[in-house]
Amino acid sequence: MVEVNAPIAARKPIERIHHGDVFVDDYEWLREKIDPEVLAYLEAENVYTDAQTAHLGELRDQIFEEIKARTQQTDMSVPVRDGDWWYYGRTIEGQQYALQCRCPAEPDEWTPPELTPGVAVDGEQVLLDGNLEAQGHEFFALGSFAVSDDGNLLAYAVDNEGDERYTLRVKDLRTGQLLPDEVTDTFPGAMWSHDGQYIFYPTVDESWRPDTIWRHLLGTDKAEDVAIFTEPDERYWVGIGATRSRKYLVIEVGSKVTSESRVLDAADPTGEFTVVLPRREGVEYSLEHAVVAGEDRFLILHNDGAENFELVEAPVSDPTAQRVLVAHREDVRLEDMDAFASHLVLGYRRGAVTRLAIWPLDGAGAHGYGELREMEFDEELYSVGAGSNPSWDAPTLRMGYGSFVTPSCVYDYEFATSTLHLRKKQAVLGEFDPADYEQIREWAIAEDGVRVPLSIIRRKGDGGVEAGAPAPTLLYGYGSYEASMDPAFSVARLSLLDRGVVFVVAHVRGGGEMGRGWYENGKMQAKRNTFTDFIACGQHLVETGVTTPAQMVAEGGSAGGLLMGAVANLAPELFGGILAIVPFVDPLTSILDPSLPLTVIEWDEWGDPLHNEDVYHYMKSYAPYENVEAKDYPPILAITSLNDTRVLYVEPAKWVAKLRAVKTGDAPLLLQTEMSAGHGGVSGRYDKWKQAAFEYAWVIATAKAGAAQ
16 A cells, blocks of 8 residues: 555645734635636545545445434435425435425315325326436535415525535426526525415625525516615625514514514505614514414514513504513523414423423413413423414414434424324434433533533433543533534434443533523623633543543534634643634634625624724734644544635645644544535435444544543
């Protein structure tokens, strides 16, 4: 076998000067995506990574085959009723992508038909076959997918590059033929007018910010489309949707901290949208339409003077005449509110766990509201939420439930009887038994005394003092954008757990698990809390005997990749390996450049280092790329995609190049670049399983190598 040496990127120093600070960047030249030298370097890194992981080939194959063997490959979703049809998706063994289908519904039929995967359905119509759409392309992603109210037309958008630039097309479902209408460079979120004559869709500006909503008249050329709303403020993005009742179209305008809604009667698609509540800096709100005691009302979920949000109602004619329905609470974060003809559905979290409550609109209680009922479940850790519910007057609520050890379940909740009907539980083939696994909640103490929740998942008897010995462990974290890492089942993860690897989620500040304050204390000038919380979680696992530093691998992706880069600099001795997926490891360079995708929008998350010297120096103090030092780092595997528009490939490429030039020790340092994909990586399900097998094989080998030390 020919030995492959680690690539060494050329140093081409340039100076970056801001606020009097000079930073010499040796690897900014790697940003030139079409430069043959850049592509040659990325390919050389791929060759090196392949060579360094070749010994894991057998383990990768085993994990891939395990994922396949445990997965119901020919499968289908539970049908959802909309109008005269039941809509569902199905997969076929051996095919990468799903088929989107429908079959006729009987009048007054609300119990979904019991369809058998792989068996032909009477009256089935295949609306879109992802496998056909993907033919001739290395990548395929479906963006918009919207059927007109009369069920005759489908508007859908496709991305074949991974750069999240979608082409919108229209299909006549009566004939199966594509109409001449085609719009390039759209953003997901197309909506039909009631009459099926118009399509509303968003597009992006040069910085990849969704900034404009267009109205397209069916049968006309794109050049005749009307821009009905454009947002000039670069901090804001726009989207188009509708109330659940479909009575109003809604243009949603939002920044990271402020929002505004504009509505239009859906029966008047060429009319003017009107502002519900004018934007006020720092105030976020969302709205729904409900009919309560025979009156049209807006239900508004907002944070004006209510950090964790409160729910109010107001007449449609005067949205400022508000009455509080659900008051703000310090221990409850209101997150979602759905309105149906007969009920409201509230989604919220308390104690770092999601909750769901049903609230009848029966006229029996005060102001037309009945008694609110929170749904109860047996597990300590779980996720619950409303699913796909397109019909406003449906007598049932489609909802989803699952946990780290319970495969995902689909239920219908019957409003009239308060009965839950299990429609489907995710199939896990083979000898899987949930009783063989456990999930527990523990709390680490951060350096400032704050209690940080951890979710620990393992095979019973694996890892920790009770099992008799520390175990290999994968510690996962994210901690940005108020995103919550809630319990979710994973077939692929079983291949880790069954090999004695403990899986742990660190619910660090910057996420939303513990309410809006949890997020606020992990962003902007408090961002370092995210990193120190994660370190505290790792230390807790060591101190409680779950694992040892040599056996613990840390994982994070995107903004969680920033977390990985930061803790690699702050506490490299705490981890036996670091897996960084599409990592945001050069944040200062990116956030300083307003011409890059999403930069100005991001200033409300990270701060504005371009115009604020304090923010600049604070970000520079933790930015992974700037803080690489001549010291020993643990083994690192960084994974990126050439066409990623959210975290550009250049960030991990520069990071790895600098680490290789500066770090000491002989710990492996690897970069894998997918040359035909975007932020989410490869697109086909089998390709995704192969990628998961690649990553997990590296995690297992790295953690177990630490155990042998």
